[in-house]
Amino acid sequence: MKRERYLRMTACISLAWTLFPEPLLAIQAHGGNEGIVVHQMGHVFFLVSMGAFVYWLREGRLLGHPGWRYIMGFAVLMGLWNIDVILMHFLDEQARLVSVERTTPFSVTLSGGGSSWLPLVYYLGKLDHLICVPALFLLYTGLRRIKASLGSGEGKGAEQ
Amino acid sequence: MTLSYMPIVVVDIIGSLSMIIMGFLCLKLTFDIRAHDKGNAIWIYLVWVCSGLVVFAVSRSTGHIVKQFLIMDGFDEAWKALQPYSGSVNTLALILVASITLFFRQIWKIYIRILKDQNALQQAHEQLVSLNQSLEARVEKRTRDLAAESAQRMVLEKHMSQTEKLAAIGELSAGVAHEINNPLGVILGYCQLLIRSETEESERKNDLKTIEKHVKHCQRIVADLLSFSRSSGTDKSPCDVHLILDDVLDFITKHTDSGKIAVVKHYDSSLPFLHLNREKIRQVFVNLVMNARHAMDDGGVLTLETRRSPDHIHGEIRVIDNGKGIAECDITRIFEPFFTTKPTGQGTGLGLSVTYGIIKDHGGDIRVESREGEGSTFTLSLPLPDITNER
Ligand SMILES: Nc1ncnc2c1ncn2[C@@H]1O[C@H](COP(=O)(O)OP(=O)(O)O)[C@@H](O)[C@H]1O
Ligand SMILES: [Mg+2]
Numbered sequence: 001m002k003r004e005r006y007l008r009m010t011a012c013i014s015l016a017w018t019l020f021p022e023p024l025l026a027i028q029a030h031g032g033n034e035g036i037v038v039h040q041m042g043h044v045f046f047l048v049s050m051g052a053f054v055y056w057l058r059e060g061r062l063l064g065h066p067g068w069r070y071i072m073g074f075a076v077l078m079g080l081w082n083i084d085v086i087l088m089h090f091l092d093e094q095a096r097l098v099s100v101e102r103t104t105p106f107s108v109t110l111s112g113g114g115s116s117w118l119p120l121v122y123y124l125g126k127l128d129h130l131i132c133v134p135a136l137f138l139l140y141t142g143l144r145r146i147k148a149s150l151g152s153g154e155g156k157g158a159e160q
Numbered sequence: 161m162t163l164s165y166m167p168i169v170v171v172d173i174i175g176s177l178s179m180i181i182m183g184f185l186c187l188k189l190t191f192d193i194r195a196h197d198k199g200n201a202i203w204i205y206l207v208w209v210c211s212g213l214v215v216f217a218v219s220r221s222t223g224h225i226v227k228q229f230l231i232m233d234g235f236d237e238a239w240k241a242l243q244p245y246s247g248s249v250n251t252l253a254l255i256l257v258a259s260i261t262l263f264f265r266q267i268w269k270i271y272i273r274i275l276k277d278q279n280a281l282q283q284a285h286e287q288l289v290s291l292n293q294s295l296e297a298r299v300e301k302r303t304r305d306l307a308a309e310s311a312q313r314m315v316l317e318k319h320m321s322q323t324e325k326l327a328a329i330g331e332l333s334a335g336v337a338h339e340i341n342n343p344l345g346v347i348l349g350y351c352q353l354l355i356r357s358e359t360e361e362s363e364r365k366n367d368l369k370t371i372e373k374h375v376k377h378c379q380r381i382v383a384d385l386l387s388f389s390r391s392s393g394t395d396k397s398p399c400d401v402h403l404i405l406d407d408v409l410d411f412i413t414k415h416t417d418s419g420k421i422a423v424v425k426h427y428d429s430s431l432p433f434l435h436l437n438r439e440k441i442r443q444v445f446v447n448l449v450m451n452a453r454h455a456m457d458d459g460g461v462l463t464l465e466t467r468r469s470p471d472h473i474h475g476e477i478r479v480i481d482n483g484k485g486i487a488e489c490d491i492t493r494i495f496e497p498f499f500t501t502k503p504t505g506q507g508t509g510l511g512l513s514v515t516y517g518i519i520k521d522h523g524g525d526i527r528v529e530s531r532e533g534e535g536s537t538f539t540l541s542l543p544l545p546d547i548t549n550e551r
Contacts, residue, residue, distance in 0.1 A: 035248075038251055039247065039251045039254075042255045046254045049258035050258075056264060103162060104165075106164060106166055107164055109162045109163075119163075123163050129175020129176065129178070132175070132179060140185055143186055147192055147193050
């Protein structure tokens with residue numbers, strides 16, 4: 001009974017294969033711009049999740065605890081960082097409005113879209129570590145607080 | 161616009177390294193926290209978030225650093241080969257952290273529910289404990305009540321055995337009294353015959369007088385005993401207790417010196433005539449008033465009170481003195497025949513037992529309240545006549 005079904009299935013697949021030889025139809029290709037789109041979506045998803053996280057933290061009244069206040073700071077900064085990075089990726093890989101030229105090993109010349117501020121924004125935006133490193137530092141501090149409060153036996157960091 | 165390339169490189173390299181270091185530090189902290197408090201789902205969440213961040217930081221930062229070096233050293237081809245993997249892992253890590261974060265709410269909710277259940281359990285436990293404790297308290301209280309009850313019952317039993325004892329003594333003494341009464345009469349008769357045949361002022365006459373006196377004393381005791389045993393006559397008629405009381409007071413003040421004793425009367429004039437044997441009740445009052453007088457050798461106040469009992473079934477007569485009172489150990493014994501604290505010759509110890517017998521004979525009761533040094537109160541309750549007999 002089972003074997004019969006398998007046989008039938010194999011037959012169907014073979015038939016389809018011979019009728020439609022192009023693999024494109026069976027399996028989607030992922031070349032081209034798809035990488036950047038997926039990546040950007042990932043960032044948007046991250047941004048949304050951070051926003052939700054902050055909302056839930058407030059709603060859950062965890063903020064009474066100092067540790068969780070820092071962790072909320074982390075989430076806010078990560079959200080900002082996502083916005084920055086999404087913008088950068090957009091400028092770099094999708095709009096391509098700003099052109100970068102290494103004039104010397106120590107300097108770059110930026111020009112873009114005829115506007116004077118866009119290159120500056122681009123330049124500053126590239127310094128995204130100035131956002132995400134403090135964010136991680138806040139996370140670290142928050143975790144330390146939680147750990148300390150656990151160690152001293154008071155509160156579980158999540159008192160209701 | 162020409163700008164320095166240095167800040168970008170420096171921030172990129174130092175920032176990337178910091179990201180990796182911080183990521184690992186955070187991960188380690190979350191592990192520590194979880195080790196502290198294993199059962200809490202929220203720490204598992206933190207572990208996952210930090211793991212995601214570490215993967216993200218490593219993939220991104222290695223990408224950045226390697227990129228910087230490779231490009232700087234002119235290995236653009238190598239970077240191109242590496243880039244898709246670094247980028248993909250990076251994207252995956254982003255999505256991982258975001259997904260875990262979105263699960264946070266669910267975890268949070270579950271955690272809250274667990275906390276609530278825990279609280280409910282704790283409350284139930286506390287309730288149980290307090291119930292347990294109050295149960296103990298209740299058992300204790302019940303035990304105390306029972307103990308008090310049994311103490312009360314013991315007192316009652318004692319009282320009953322006392323009553324039985326008095327009755328037994330009464331019967332016994334009645335028999336003895338009867339037997340002795342006749343020989344006493346004969347002795348007295350012959351004694352008086354002999355006295356009559358003696359000449360005046362002879363020594364023998366004085367001796368015979370002494371014998372006569374003592375025989376009469378014996379007769380009195382026997383008469384007392386007989387009245388105690390209730391064996392003598394019980395013809396009763398409606399009497400006014402107030403009249404009898406006044407009569408007794410008159411009689412006593414006339415025959416004894418009672419200068420130092422004040423008498424206070426609180427008579428309830430609505431008290432009806434009681435159905436009494438006048439002579440016996442007289443004797444009762446004499447006994448009680450005499451006892452009170454004896455208790456107030458140094459003077460005091462004798463209060464006579466009559467009233468209806470609160471339940472309107474009895475008339476109550478109280479003889480109250482503020483004399484020396486009765487010792488606690490004696491109070492159960494004072495109704496016993498021959499119990500006396502007075503020196504021989506002064507007290508026979510029969511007064512109260514006779515009183516007791518008479519009152520019982522009238523269907524009444526006698527109670528005593530006394531405190532040593534403060535005085536005594538004797539309360540007689542005698543049944544009121546039916547309403548038809550009221551005055
Ligand atoms: N009013 C009273 N105040 C103090 N003690 C009393 C009183 N009435 C009776 N008693 C005590 O009770 C005892 C017994 O009294 P009772 O039977 O009348 O005998 P008696 O008067 O001959 O001693 C007395 O010896 C006395 O100790
Ligand atoms: Mg007496």
